[in-house]
Amino acid sequence: MSVDTRPAVDPGDGGPAGLDPAGLDAAEVARRGAAYGPNVVAGGAARVGLARRVARQLTDPLVALLLAAGVVTTALADYPDTAVILLVVVVNTAIGVVQEVRADRAIAALDRLAAPVARVRRDGVDQVVPAADLVPGDLVRVTAGDIVPADLTLTDAYRLQCDESMLTGESVPVRRGDAEPAHAGTVVVAGRATGVVARTGADSALGRMAALMRDTRPGPTPLQLRLTRLGRVLGATAVLLSGLVFLIGLGGGQPVADLAVTAVSLVVAAVPESLPAVVTLALALGAHRMAKVRAVPRRLHAVETLGSVTVVAADKTGTVTEGRMAVQRAVTGVGGYAVTGAGYQPYGRISRHLDGAGASAVDGAGAVDGAGAVDGDDGPVGVAPDDLRQLARAALLCNDAQLRAPDDDTGDWRAVGDPLEAALVAFAGRVGLADDDVRRAWPRVAEHPFDQAHRRMTTVHRTCDGRYLTVCKGAPETVLTPEVTAADPDTLGRLLRHAHVLAGQGLRTLAVAAAVTTTPPDPAHPVGLRPLGLLGVGDPVRTDAPAVARTFAAAGIRLLLVTGDHPGTAAAIGGQLGIHSPGDPVATDPDGPAGARVFARIQPEQKLAVVATLQAQGHVVAMTGDGVNDGPALRRADIGVAMGTGSDVARQAADLVLVDDNLATVATAVGEGRRIYDNIRRFLRYALAGGAAELAVMLLGPLFGLALPLLPAQILWINLLTHGVPGVALGAEPAEPDVLRRPPRPPTESVLGAGLLAGVAAIGAAITAVTLAVGVVAYHSGRPWQTMIFVTLGLAQLGVALAVRARRPASGPGVRRANPALPVAVAAAAVLQLAGVYLGPLQALLGTEPLTLVELAGCTALAALPALVLHLSRSGNGGSSGPDSPHPAANRPAVEQT
Secondary structure: OOOOOOOOOOHHHOOHHHOOOOOEOHHHHHHHHHHHOOOOOOOOOOOOOHHHHHHHHHOOHHHHHHHHHHHHHHHOOOHHHHHHHHHHHHHHHHHHHHHHHHHHHHHHHHHHHOOOEEEEEEOOEEEEEEHHHOOOOOEEEEEOOOEOOOEEEEEEEEEEEEEOHHHHOOOOOEEEOOOOEEOOOOEEEEEEEEEEEEEOHHHOHHHHHHHHHHHOOOOOOHHHHHHHHHHHHHHHHHHHHHHHHHHHHHHOOOOHHHHHHHHHHHHHHHOOOOHHHHHHHHHHHHHHHHHHOOEEEOOHHHHHHHHHOOEEEEEHHHHHEOOOOEEEEEEOOOOEEEEEOOOOOOOOEEEEEOOOOOOOOOOOOHHHHOOOEEEEOOEEEEEOOHHHHHHHHHHHHOOOOEEEOOOOOOOOOEEEOOHHHHHHHHHHHHHOOOHHHHHHHOOEEEEEEEEOOOOEEEEEEEOOOOOEEEEEEEOHHHHOOOOOEOOOHHHHHHHHHHHHHHHHOOOEEEEEEEEEEOOOOOOOOOOOEEEEEEEEEEOOEOOOHHHHHHHHHHOOOEEEEEOOOOHHHHHHHHHHHOOOOOOOOEEOOOOOOOOOOEEOOOOHHHHHHHHHHHHHOOOOEEEEEOOHHHHHHHHHOOEEEEEOOOOHHHHHHOOEEEOOOOOHHHHHHHHHHHHHHHHHHHHHHHHHHHHHHHHHHHHHHHHHOOOOOOOHHHHHHHHHHHHOHHHHHHOOOOOOOOOOOOOOOOOOOOOOOOOHHHHHHHHHHHHHHHHHHHHHHHHHOOOOHHHHHHHHHHHHHHHHHHHOOOOOOOOOOOOOOOOOHHHHHHHHHHHHHHHHHHOHHHHHHHOOOOOOHHHHHHHHHHHHHHHHHHHHHHHHOOOOOOOOOOOOOOOOOOOOOO
C-alpha cells in the first residue's frame, strides 16, 4: 500500500508539531467536522434508480436488435419466437442490472472495513465516539483487536503490530513505531499506540481505494463486442439480400404483398435470433460446471471471457503462494537444510545439503511420526542431527506464538500469535520437537522483547540442572556481532554471507544464538552467545503452482507475477513458478522492460496501470487478488478473479471467486470458457449456413424456373425448428480434448474468423446445391417441388447440426459423456418437419402436400450429403483444434492439466 507523503494536517490544525495532550475541544471538533466532512470512505456515490439501470441495458445494440426482431416476429404472428426473444431480453437485462448493483456494493464494502467506534481524547477526557465523527487532529488510542479508524500519525507506540493484509495483501503483521503511519482499515494485532488523525474519509487509505474503484469501470467483454459487431453485419446483410429477393420477385410478376411477407420472413430466417438464447444457456451451463469445481462466476459473460484470456496477472500472496509464513531454509555450522510442509502443520519434509546452497527433497520420518528424520545427499541419516535440533529448540523457546490443532470448524492448523513466530514453532515440529514438552523442560525466567532499535528478542530459561540458557533471535546484522556472540570473525562472516544469499532468494532471514551460563544473564544485553544458525522464512509457493504455470504456457497464456514485494523476492518466486530465469528483467513500474514476466514494487494504483497497459497492447487480461488493494485492478481487468478467503471488497469487485483459493481452478475455468466459445461458433456455423442456404435458394430458384421456392410460412417453420431447440442444444456440447493445448483466439479476431466464415459459405453452398437439385428435378418431373424443397432444406440443416458436434476421444478415463440432448432435439425437429407435410392442419398452415415414400427417401438421401461431406472433411483433419479449423498449436505436446 503506498503511503501518502503529503502533509497530513497543518501543525496549526493540531498536527504532531502542535499536539495538545488534552485533545481538541468541542468547538474545534465542530469546526473541523464542517471543513473536512464525515469520516466515511464511500460516501457521496449517487444512487441510481432501477428504471434508469434497466434503460441502460435496453440501449445495448444487441438488445435493441433483439427487440426489433421481436417486433417483426409479433407482426408475423410468430409467437413462439417472440416469447423466446422477450425471455432472453429479460434475462440479459436482469444480469446487467445485477452487475451494476454488485459494482456499487464493491465500493460500499469498504465501509464495513471501517471501525464503528473510536477511542479519542477530547477536552482532556477519554471518550468513545462513532468513527465517522473523527476529524483531523483528533488524538486517538488503539490497542490489540482494534480497527484503525482513520489514517494516523503515531505519537506513542509500544510494540505495535498492524495487520495490513486487507490493504497490501501481505500476510505478515507490520511493526509500527513513533512518527510512523497507521492506515485506516488495518487491524492492531499486538501492542498499543496513540496517534493523531492525519487523514479522514476520502483522503484516507480506504477512501483513496474507494475513489479508485468508483472511477474504474470494466469494459464490454470480447464476446459482447464480437456479437454486437456480428449482429450489425448480419442485420444489414439480411436486409440487403431480402430486398434483392423482393426486387427479383417483383420483376417476375409476383404479388407485392406476398413478396413483402417473404422478404421479412427471410430477414428473420437469416438472422439467428436464437443466438442470445444459445449464448445464455451455454454461459449458464458453464457457470454451473465451474461452480462444481469451486469457481463461482459472479457475472455470466465472465465465463466465456475466461476462454479469451491471453494474460493472467497473478498476485503473489495467497494466490501463487500459501499466504502464510514458513521456514524454508535452515543453515547451521554443519550445513544447510531445505524445509517443506503444508501451512502451519508441525510435520513435513526436510532434506540436507552440505554447502547450504540447495537440496534434493527426500521424505523424512518426521513427515509421519514427528521423529525428525532427515535425509541427505547420501541417503537417510536417521534422527535430525543435533545442530538442527539445537537451532529449532532455540527458535521455539525464544518465541511467544502457539499452534492450534484443527477442529470441527477448520481442517487446518492455525497460528496463535505472530505468524512469523508461528512458522518457527511449525519448524520445530518438523524437526521432531513437541512445543509443550520443550517449553516445560526449559521454563522462561526472563525476557527482553523485540524492539525496533535492536531488532532482536532475547529470552532466558532455567535448565534442568539449575543453570540458565540464554537465547537471542533477530536480524543477522544485530545478532551476529562481536558484542553479542563469542564466535570468531570467520564464522560470523560465513553466516552473514549465507544470510545475504537467503535474502537474495526472497526470504526473511533470522539469526539465532544461545549460551548456557551458571548465573542469570541480563536479557537486555546478551553477550558471549554461540551462533546456532540462520532461518530463512518466507511465504512458500503452492505445491501445484509450477504445474499450473506450465498448463497456462501450454494454453498459450502468459502468466505474470504482480506484487509489491522486493524485486529479489519477486524474482525468486517467479523462478520457482518457472516464469523467470536469472538474467530476465524484473519490472518495477507498469511500463517496465518488454517481455518482463515479474513485476515488483507495484503499488495499488500501479496495478491499474499494469492492467491498462496490457489491454492497450490488445491483451485480454485476468487479474487475481485477495486484498482491498486489488479491488480497483480486479474491476478494471477483463476478468477479475478473487480468492474466496480474501477481503469482501475483492470478492465484490471480481467476476470470478475461487472458493478454494487455488490458481489451478483458473486453468479449469479457462477450459470451460473456451468450450463455451467453441460452442457459440459451432452454433453460428450451423445456423448461418442454414440461413445463407435459405437466402440462396430464394435468390437462385427463379433462375431455374422456380418462381417462389418457399412460402413465407415455410421459411418461418424451418427457421423455428432448426434455430430453436437443436441450436440451443449445441450450446451444451462438451469440450474437445485439446482445449487447453492451443492458444486463445486473438482478441481482435472476429467471431466468424479463423475459417468459420469460409466454412459457413461452404456448408451453405452444399445445402443450397442439394436443395435446388431436388427442386429442379421435382419441378421438371411434375412432382410437388415446393414441398420437396421444404423437406430437403429442413432435413439438410438438421443433419449439419449433428456433423458439427465436438470431437471426443473414443474412450478413456475422464472422457465426458456425449451431449445426449442434441440427437434428441434433432430427432424431434425432424419429426415436426415431416409433420408439416403429413398432418392436415399443418398442411393447411404451411401450404404443403404429402410426399410418397420414394419422394421422401430421395429428399432424405440428398439432405444427408452436406452433413456426410462435412463429417468426412473434419475426420481428415485429425489434429484440428476447436469447432472449425486447424490451429497452428494443435500438435503442441500434451501437458498435465490441473
